[in-house]
Amino acid sequence: MNARKPPIAERSHPMPVMPNKPRTRKAGFALIAVASLALAACAQDRVVQTGSIYPYDYRDRHPIVLSEQPQHLDIFVRGAELDQRQKDDLRSFAAVYLAEGRGRMSAQIPSGIGGADRTFEAVRAVLAEAGVPANAVSRSHYQPQEKGLAAPIRLTMHKMKASVDSRCGLWPQDLGVSDPGFNLRNEPYWNHGCATQSNMAAQIADPVDLVRGRSAGDIDTTRRTAAIRNLREGNDPSTTYRQNGRSGISGFGN
Numbered sequence: 155m156n157a158r159k160p161p162i163a164e165r166s167h168p169m170p171v172m173p174n175k176p177r178t179r180k181a182g183f184a185l186i187a188v189a190s191l192a193l194a195a196c197a198q199d200r201v202v203q204t205g206s207i208y209p210y211d212y213r214d215r216h217p218i219v220l221s222e223q224p225q226h227l228d229i230f231v232r233g234a235e236l237d238q239r240q241k242d243d244l245r246s247f248a249a250v251y252l253a254e255g256r257g258r259m260s261a262q263i264p265s266g267i268g269g270a271d272r273t274f275e276a277v278r279a280v281l282a283e284a285g286v287p288a289n290a291v292s293r294s295h296y297q298p299q300e301k302g303l304a305a306p307i308r309l310t311m312h313k314m315k316a317s318v319d320s321r322c323g324l325w326p327q328d329l330g331v332s333d334p335g336f337n338l339r340n341e342p343y344w345n346h347g348c349a350t351q352s353n354m355a356a357q358i359a360d361p362v363d364l365v366r367g368r369s370a371g372d373i374d375t376t377r378r379t380a381a382i383r384n385l386r387e388g389n390d391p392s393t394t395y396r397q398n399g400r401s402g403i404s405g406f407g408n
Contacts, residue, residue: 208339212347216320218355218364222256223315228306231264231273241280247309248284254313258292264305265295274307316361322348 209215227247229240236244251259261277263270274293282288298305326344327336358364384391 208341210341212342212351215344215346216318216322216348216351218316218351219319220314220316220361220364222312223317224310224312225250225315227309229273229277229309230304230306231267231269234269234272236273236276236280244277244280245284247311248281248286250313251311252285255311256314257312258290259286260292260294260310262294262296262308262310264298264307266298267305270305270307277307277309314361316355316358316364318348318351318355320348322352 227243229236229244232240259281261274263274278288278291281291322345324344327333329343381391
């Protein structure tokens with residue numbers, strides 16, 4: 155007869171060992187936390203933006219503002235008298251001060267520089283000839299930081315100036331693929347338009363032109379009369395400019 159099989163409790167097969175799931179999950183959470191901290195350390199220079207609060211127009215991101223800013227002119231001590239270029243610079247500086255300057259003009263004279271006081275007297279004489287009164291220029295001395303370097307007489311005045319009320323070269327968003335929210339919104343990057351606004355502000359001759367327009371100037375009666383006469387006679391009022399040197403501008407439009 156065949157031997158009877160032992161019951162299940164008496165069999166010698168090893169029981170399977172169940173893995174420790176709580177410890178595995180804790181270790182996974184720890185790795186995720188470490189990776190998140192590493193990524194956060196690499197992205198500290200990014201701007202976290204959750205909503206659509208981005209200024210779309212470059213004029214809103216980089217507005218041109220009017221403010222009083224100092225304007226300087228350096229006159230170097232080069233001899234007993236001022237040269238012609240220094241005199242021309244002083245006359246131009248004085249003309250801007252009389253037209254747009256605010257407050258008093260200040261003159262900083264370097265200490266310990268031979269001939270600096272004599273050069274300043276020549277500067278004040280040129281300013282007086284240009285119409286700047288002597289009581290409109292304040293005088294002070296300063297100590298040059300490094301000996302041996304040329305230390306100029308610095309004239310300073312304050313005038314209205316147009317400038318951009320932001321700093322160019324900022325990149326708060328990543329233009330790559332790491333910011334999907336910014337890419338999906340299809341908005342212009344922050345620095346776009348800053349250079350154009352800065353160049354325009356630097357080229358403005360009169361900052362008030364950014365606030366209001368100028369009044370209409372005098373019309374050219376002769377040119378307008380010739381154009382109207384050609385229109386009444388059925389002729390072409392346009393002008394053809396030739397650069398062969400044979401015709402003058404006075405003959406155009408007739």
